[in-house]
Amino acid sequence: MNAFTGTGKLIRLVLRRDRVLLPLWVAFLCVVPVVFVSAFTGAYPTDEARQHYYETSVHTRAFTVAYGLLNGSSLGELVAWRSGFLTFMVGLLALLTVIRHTRTEEEAGRRELVGATAVSRHADLAAALIVTCGACLVLGLASALALIGQGLPAAGSLALGLGFTATGWVFAAIGSVTAQLTTGAGGARAIGVTVLGIAIILRGAGDIAAQVGDGPAWASWLTPLGWAEALRPYSGERWWVLALAAAVVAALSALAVALSARRDLGSGMFQARLGPAGAGPRLSSPLALAWRLHRGPMISRVVGLALVGLVVGAMAASLGTLMDNSGAAARQALARLGGPGTLVDQFLTPMMVMLGLICACFAIQATLLLRNEERDGRAEALLATPVNRLRWAGSHFVFTLLGPALGVVAFGAAAGLAHGLNTGAVARELPRLLSAALVQLPAVWLFTGIAFALFGLLPRLVAGAFAAAVVSMLFGWVGGELQLDQWVVDLSVFEHVPKLLGGDMAITPLLIMTAAAAALVAIGLAGFGRRDMPTP
């Protein structure tokens, strides 16, 4: 029996448990680049059209942050560039999958059950890594084949696909390390997602610096997201970058195994501390309990958004100056894409939409916390006291509204303050950016509504609200720019949020969204009042 005995059997267990989820996200991520191919060939059929698109897009900083550097105007380069944000999703999914099959299992006590069989110490870690990396490899090869099938050059397609694979592998390895650190899966996820967030910021900063030809262009090289880009699909592939990724994966996996070998079952590198012997005087209502459960994740999210807001706000002004130097053609094109307003506003507007999406995910996450209270059995003990079930759900509902609201305020205020200080106009920029952030709230709350409606009617599917948020984002983002039919674009909730920066305030869509959110919450609560508890 060696250190990995039983890995094969555990691989089958992981595959069995993820038989729906894994193929679904692999297939989804494979399809997106193919959609880009047909969208680009449809919207920009000639070389001249693509060249024009290239010239107008290459200087748009918001694009650079989201997608990376645009190297040229060939169809392949455009598709690879536009697929740049997919690496964020590949990284996130790989990270979460590994943690789901390691720390989550351990926290739930299932690792103990499995570990007592003829399965050795590192088998679960190995199985989780192998399955996740295997899925990323399938994703990379399938994407490459699909793109080759679309008539794109084989080498570039392979580089693009393997870029996804490499990113997935590195984040899977990061996940395997973070899973060793904390006793709770939530903490491991939070650390992993923070690493991903820092990677996104570093790549964005590095790429902008590279574009400008000044500043820390090397920052992109600090992140696995930058390596996928550094492979340069369709524009002189640099295969050696894969070796860099492979070396990092090997090092991180070895670190995870070493950490796992040093610790006891159920423990982490950070040990749980003792708590008070009795509850403080305030912990005496469902609302107080909900605050206790929500405050940790809520505060860290709000602080994180404030930091990102500061970075975005600080970048905005210099960006505007840079873009002003970039020529009339670029300015004209930006006006066509991002609507009226200054160049700075055209950078900030998509940032506000991203803020909306992120806060929508926070709202869904907060609703999931309520659902997990039910699923894990804690709600049962609580509801055997005189606490009414609607009051219990309502006390969590407060935080599904409040958390995203604070996040929006923190981001808007931080961005407005940083941008205002930069331009010497705090009094003007702070309220302007704050209100541009605040108008996202009705769209965000709409997702609270969707999550609550699911909680009341189809409690097993609450996490499906994430899919609704991401799809809504994609329709708006991809559809709008690639000139898809307007009705497709209109499916995106965020498309209906008034663009305050350079645009006009529109009360009607905000009222409609708020009313829809309220109606969805009411439907959810009505359903919840009638259904059986707990639904497993």
Place this chain on the structure above:
Amino acid sequence: MMTETDAITMAGLVKSFGPTQALNGLDLVVRVGEVHGFLGPNGAGKSTTIRILLGLMRPDAGTARLLGGDPWTQTGELHRRLAYVPGDVTLWPNLSGGEAIDLLGRLRGGLNRRRRDELIERFDLDPRRKGRTYSKGNRQKVALVAALASDAELLILDEPTSGLDPLMEEVFRQTVQEVQRAGGRTVLLSSHILSEVEALCDRVTIIRDGRTVESGTMAQLRHLTRTSIDAELAGPADGLAGLPGVHGLRGEGGRVRFSVDAAALDAALRQLTAAGVRSLVSRPPTLEELFLRHYDRASASAGGRHAEAAR
């Protein structure tokens, strides 16, 4: 009809989850002031019954009354008068055990501080540890302390001693006896531990496959048990095989072994003496046999018929 002497009355309860029939005409009556044992194999429907009592689930058919009220519509006011220990206690990972006890107690409308501390002491619980670090037995203790420190008139305990060591099980028994003697409180105790049931319960209800198969006082149930006979005979006792109420008859040489229902004991002994008894060993009936008979699905139908006949 509900009378003042009944804390719980459930009749003809039916509940299904999709294709699974959890309850299939369940009856349960718990009288005020008694400790009522609620028994049945895993998956028999005990937890579903309790969740209906707590107003967490609604039955498809049948009636349920709790402390004179409707468990679904009068949830809040009824819950003021009861305390509950779930079968599988899960705690908030980042709350300490002491915090969980206080929170549940306060939500119920306050708990007896002195009694809380005393129970923590008796159950040897460290209330400072975080929920995620407790073992199953310790989580169980947290829920038990929270429930037993309350002044609730009805305690609903779903397998409360699962995971407790024998010493703590004894503490639990003493505490329930004290609680009941002191306040005349009603206890619904779901358990698989027969000695616990025998020691604590006044009456028991046994359910299987969502149906009540047996209900009565311990004395009545003992009456339903079988005596085991092992006898050496002078001649063949052919009449035994055809006798109703004789089970598991085996004979080799001059020796017979069987178990016999209380009602058929007299007739069986007549058969033996008629054949001539050389030696006789008889083991008294134990409740364990009765329970095992009801738990065993294979002999389920035979056991059920037998019980009917014995009545």
